[in-house]
Amino acid sequence: MHGxxxxxxxxxxxxxxxxxxxxxxxGLGQMPLGKFSHGRYSARRxxxxxxxxxxxxxxxxxxxxxxxxxxxxxxxxxxxxDAGHDVGAHGYLHESFSVGDQEPILLRKTHRIxxxxxxxxxxxxxxxxxxxSLLTLRTLKELNYIYDSSEKDNDLPFFPEVDGEVLMDFxxxxxxxxxxxxxxxxxxxxxxxxxxxxxxxxEFDATYKExxxxxxxxxxxxxxxxxxxxxxGVVDQLIDYIKTFPGIVFFRMDELARWCIANPHLWEKGxxxxxxxx
Numbered sequence: 001m002h003g004x005x006x007x008x009x010x011x012x013x014x015x016x017x018x019x020x021x022x023x024x025x026x027g028l029g030q031m032p033l034g035k036f037s038h039g040r041y042s043a044r045r046x047x048x049x050x051x052x053x054x055x056x057x058x059x060x061x062x063x064x065x066x067x068x069x070x071x072x073x074x075x076x077x078x079x080x081x082d083a084g085h086d087v088g089a090h091g092y093l094h095e096s097f098s099v100g101d102q103e104p105i106l107l108r109k110t111h112r113i114x115x116x117x118x119x120x121x122x123x124x125x126x127x128x129x130x131x132x133s134l135l136t137l138r139t140l141k142e143l144n145y146i147y148d149s150s151e152k153d154n155d156l157p158f159f160p161e162v163d164g165e166v167l168m169d170f171x172x173x174x175x176x177x178x179x180x181x182x183x184x185x186x187x188x189x190x191x192x193x194x195x196x197x198x199x200x201x202x203e204f205d206a207t208y209k210e211x212x213x214x215x216x217x218x219x220x221x222x223x224x225x226x227x228x229x230x231x232x233g234v235v236d237q238l239i240d241y242i243k244t245f246p247g248i249v250f251f252r253m254d255e256l257a258r259w260c261i262a263n264p265h266l267w268e269k270g271x272x273x274x275x276x277x278x
Contacts (some may be wrong), residue, residue, distance in 0.1 A: 046220025046227025067110030096129025
């Protein structure tokens with residue numbers, strides 16, 4: 001709906017980069033060398049390439065970083081923050097399974113690591129493997145996070161309900177890992193970059209028409225990611241395309257979350273159509 005966004009913008013764009021370095025292979029018990037070395041590309045080439053790309057376009061972004069990757073390459077993570085981008089948490093070893101009672105321990109561990117590396121605590125989180133539990137939001141709230149970008153059941157921000165209470169100081173910024181994420185294209189369907197660009201332009205056109213939130217997800221690694229020159233070039237061309245439209249605002253996710261929380265009348269609150277976490 002037009003008029004929903006800051007400055008009466010037609011559409012909000014969030015560019016998000018899931019670091020996913022050697023944490024992913026290490027978490028699977030694989031030595032990150034040889035055929036398992038794709039994650040090493042993130043810190044070496046992919047992240048610097050995206051920092052250059054975002055600087056060129058003068059747009060802000062959000063990087064979701066696993067705690068293990070922050071331990072291994074703290075200077076790269078600091079460079080992200082120093083460039084003016086938001087840094088959110090993304091698991092410790094890119095856990096892609098239920099870790100049960102270990103979840104709060106891992107959430108707190110990554111929170112501590114990122115706080116030490118950045119000199120300030122992160123305020124946002126995205127699930128690394130798609131899973132969440134009843135403990136997730138409770139722990140994030142204890143750590144004073146203000147947003148989660150993991151849910152798939154809405155196009156727009158919404159306030160979650162936890163233990164029967166709608167959280168008005170915490171916002172869900174939905175992500176689309178089916179058609180606005182590079183993984184399914186480059187790993188599942190092996191789609192050529194030119195076709196990925198065409199698809200993402202179509203996704204933007206539809207989102208813009210509805211006055212929605214366009215949240216792009218890329219990974220700066222090789223393999224399933226968009227770290228290489230050709231695939232990063234797709235993102236470069238997409239940003240060029242988006243910037244030709246009037247009424248576009250690029251947001252860091254932490255800034256968008258704060259704006260949404262400050263304007264609660266605009267967003268869904270604990271819809272009865274959604275199963276509340278209890």
